[in-house]
Amino acid sequence: GAGVSQSPSNKVTEKGKDVELRCDPISGHTALYWYRQSLGQGLEFLIYFQGNSAPDKSGLPSDRFSAERTGGSVSTLTIQRTQQEDSAVYLCASSLAENNEQFFGPGTRLTVL
Amino acid sequence: DQQVKQNSPSLSVQEGRISILNCDYTNSMFDYFLWYKKYPAEGPTFLISISSIKDKNEDGRFTVFLNKSAKHLSLHIVPSQPGDSAVYFCAASGTSGTYKYIFGTGTRLKVLA
Numbered sequence: 001g002a003g004v005s006q007s008p009s010n011k012v013t014e015k016g017k018d019v020e021l022r023c024d025p026i027s028g029h030t031a032l033y034w035y036r037q038s039l040g041q042g043l044e045f046l047i048y049f050q051g052n053s054a055p056d057k058s059g060l061p062s063d064r065f066s067a068e069r070t071g072g073s074v075s076t077l078t079i080q081r082t083q084q085e086d087s088a089v090y091l092c093a094s095s096l097a098e099n100n101e102q103f104f105g106p107g108t109r110l111t112v113l
Numbered sequence: 114d115q116q117v118k119q120n121s122p123s124l125s126v127q128e129g130r131i132s133i134l135n136c137d138y139t140n141s142m143f144d145y146f147l148w149y150k151k152y153p154a155e156g157p158t159f160l161i162s163i164s165s166i167k168d169k170n171e172d173g174r175f176t177v178f179l180n181k182s183a184k185h186l187s188l189h190i191v192p193s194q195p196g197d198s199a200v201y202f203c204a205a206s207g208t209s210g211t212y213k214y215i216f217g218t219g220t221r222l223k224v225l226a
Contacts, residue, residue, distance in 0.1 A: 091156055103156075
């Protein structure tokens, strides 16, 4: 079956612009996660959605970052007023339920000039 | 503050020999550990996991060892194959939120034919 998909695969933007990154989880997966990997760093947890529960936003680095998940499926990560330090690969993952194996998408490489 | 550390950024091994990838952690509350493999331009894929109640888990050519007293885990690949060449991430989670995987920075394994 189809895996986790993310779009765009690459995004180049200018400092100060807003960007939206999209994630399509595996159908039927109730849990969805966003991570980012900056150069030379491990994957950093950003936000977690589980069903209709309030998301765990504890990993979001600043209030410029927000995410939503519509209808319990597709998720959008929005970064407002991008900064150069936001440049990273943003990875989305989904799992059948909490505590199950996380399946990752290919990521979106964001470059802020 | 890196709670999960992979101190070897790269490793080269001859085909057919054993590959040993190491991971150290600092948080004694971690009770579940995973290894993910990542090929270029793809998301990480789950490889193997181990719970803190065990000290070894084996799956085919892959074995993970956990030494809780040393806060150390290792991934053994025997025999190594060229297709194993990838970046390997270890990850840990604990009771503060089992879905919050804390990842290491990765080790790039190159298996030489």
